[in-house]
Amino acid sequence: xxxxxxGAALLAATPLALSxxxxxxxxxxxxxxLVTLELQSVxxxxxxxxxxxxGGYNIVLRRPIPGHVTARFRNTPWREAxxxxxxxxxxxxxxxxxxxxxxxxx
Numbered sequence: 001x002x003x004x005x006x007g008a009a010l011l012a013a014t015p016l017a018l019s020x021x022x023x024x025x026x027x028x029x030x031x032x033x034l035v036t037l038e039l040q041s042v043x044x045x046x047x048x049x050x051x052x053x054x055g056g057y058n059i060v061l062r063r064p065i066p067g068h069v070t071a072r073f074r075n076t077p078w079r080e081a082x083x084x085x086x087x088x089x090x091x092x093x094x095x096x097x098x099x100x101x102x103x104x105x106x
Contacts, residue, residue: 006081013090016088020090031055031076031077031078031079032077032078032079033077034072034075034076034077034078035054035075035076035077035081036073036074036075036076037050037063037071037073037076038071038072038073038079039070039072040068040070041068041069041070041073042069042070043067043068044065044066044067044069044089044102045061045064045085047071047085048061048065048068048085048102051078051081051082051085052100054078055078055079055082056093056098057098057099057100058098058099059099059100059102060099060100060101060102061102061103062101062102062103063103063104064081065089065091065102065103066102067089069085069088069089071084078094086102090104090105091103091105092104092105
């Protein structure tokens with residue numbers, strides 16, 4: 001599967017693959033699944049939404065989050081990569097079912 005972000009440079013992404021059982025059950029991929037992702041000057045909101053897609057979550061921004069991110073993750077567990085993105089941008093996230101609420105840390 002190829003990922004395209006208009007107006008941004010998404011260099012590479014390896015989406016998380018669902019097992020047949022997960023796909024049939026409609027389950028999210030495991031947070032420990034490995035992700036390979038390279039972003040270059042991607043709008044932060046788009047990067048967060050991409051992580052939501054890769055992890056099987058819906059991202060809800062409590063307020064608009066301006067800025068751009070450049071990052072590269074190679075065979076990194078999804079949750080670790082997502083947490084790293086949040087920390088690097090001074091963001092916090094709250095998980096609730098299949099939703100992730102994201103906002104700037106205070």
